[in-house]
Amino acid sequence: MHLSKDFLAGARACLPVAPGMIVFGMIAGVAMIGAGLTPSLAAVMSVVVYAGTAQLAALQLYAAGTPLPVILFAGLILNLRLVLYSLALAPYVSRASRRRKLALSYLVSDNGYAHFAARFASPPDSRGKVDYLLGACSAIWVMWQAGTAAGIVAGASVPDGWHLEFVVTLTFLALAIAVIRDRALAAAAVAAGVAAVLAHPLPFRLGLLVAVAAGIAAGIAWERWTR
Amino acid sequence: MDALTAWVLILGLGATSLLTRGSFIVFLARLEVPKAAQRALRFVPAAVFTAVVVPELAFAGGTLRLGLDNPKLLAALVAAPVAWRMRSTTATILVGMAALLLAERYLV
Numbered sequence: 001m002h003l004s005k006d007f008l009a010g011a012r013a014c015l016p017v018a019p020g021m022i023v024f025g026m027i028a029g030v031a032m033i034g035a036g037l038t039p040s041l042a043a044v045m046s047v048v049v050y051a052g053t054a055q056l057a058a059l060q061l062y063a064a065g066t067p068l069p070v071i072l073f074a075g076l077i078l079n080l081r082l083v084l085y086s087l088a089l090a091p092y093v094s095r096a097s098r099r100r101k102l103a104l105s106y107l108v109s110d111n112g113y114a115h116f117a118a119r120f121a122s123p124p125d126s127r128g129k130v131d132y133l134l135g136a137c138s139a140i141w142v143m144w145q146a147g148t149a150a151g152i153v154a155g156a157s158v159p160d161g162w163h164l165e166f167v168v169t170l171t172f173l174a175l176a177i178a179v180i181r182d183r184a185l186a187a188a189a190v191a192a193g194v195a196a197v198l199a200h201p202l203p204f205r206l207g208l209l210v211a212v213a214a215g216i217a218a219g220i221a222w223e224r225w226t227r
Numbered sequence: 228m229d230a231l232t233a234w235v236l237i238l239g240l241g242a243t244s245l246l247t248r249g250s251f252i253v254f255l256a257r258l259e260v261p262k263a264a265q266r267a268l269r270f271v272p273a274a275v276f277t278a279v280v281v282p283e284l285a286f287a288g289g290t291l292r293l294g295l296d297n298p299k300l301l302a303a304l305v306a307a308p309v310a311w312r313m314r315s316t317t318a319t320i321l322v323g324m325a326a327l328l329l330a331e332r333y334l335v
Binding site: 023024027035036037038041044045048049050051053054055057058060061062064068071072074075076077078079080081082083084085086087089090093101102104105106107108162163166167169170171172173174175176177178179180184185186188189190191192193195196197200207208211212214215216219220223 | 228230232233234235236237238239240241243244245247248249250251252253265266267268269270271272273274275276277278279280281282283284285286291299302303306307310311314315316317319320323324327328331
């Protein structure tokens with residue numbers, strides 16, 4: 001693909017988040033090794049799935065003995081936020097070429113979307129905006145994959161007994177705390193945590209899905225009753 | 228993890244990534260999402276992250292262990308304030324890992 005001026009502008013706009021993306025990519029790389037993937041399969045997963053939180057959640061759930069269908073459903077739930085980005089981006093890209101749309105169906109990420117949304121507040125679409133979006137998302141992709149590769153190499157050389165698997169748990173602890181930005185979100189988290197413990201004895205680790213449903217319901221209820 | 232399981236996970240998760248990212252760009256370009264569903268989606272990350280992490284900390288070897296003699300729970304309690312104050316995944320991991328290694332060596 002020819003790299004247009006807009007593509008490069010989008011890529012450049014993402015440069016400030018490079019350190020953070022690379023570090024989080026490294027964490028994912030280390031965690032995939034910690035979860036028992038071989039380095040080559042970890043690299044394949046990073047490229048094919050390209051969704052850090054879904055990957056880490058899946059590996060954590062696998063380590064806890066969760067059946068594959070429940071893991072995949074949990075991954076789908078975590079990726080549902082990408083539907084929101086897709087929905088928000090649709091009016092900008094509705095007339096873009098099929099190839100660009102397919103590229104975005106693989107490349108759109110939290111950070112790439114955030115940089116695009118910060119730059120363009122309203123539709124309609126233009127070739128330049130789509131290229132900017134592709135540039136931002138491509139830059140994030142390169143940063144993430146570079147970090148993951150470094151993490152895979154580092155993770156493979158860590159001795160046993162260091163509890164590398166706990167890195168995944170701590171990552172989720174940090175993420176869970178980071179996304180709690182108001183009381184309704186806190187209510188959702190508390191309800192999900194309590195329900196996860198209470199529903200833990202359910203077969204097939206279905207407690208996870210019960211807990212997620214309880215959390216969402218608690219968040220919605222909190223919003224409704226405190227308004 | 229055996230190779231077959233890994234491939235099922237990789238391809239299955241890869242499909243969820245493509246379908247969600249492409250949902251409205253490629254597949255459902257004409258559909259509108261109900262407001263109620265959009266409101267529910269806001270709570271997904273907080274609910275999922277907590278639902279994944281809490282059982283990892285509260286249960287050890289299949290039994291509920293909410294005391295401070297549970298090293299992973301203890302380490303998480305040390306790391307949580309770091310996550311809250313510094314908002315840094317890296318700092319949370321460094322403090323939590325150090326706390327776990329120390330707890331296993333000296334306390335439990």
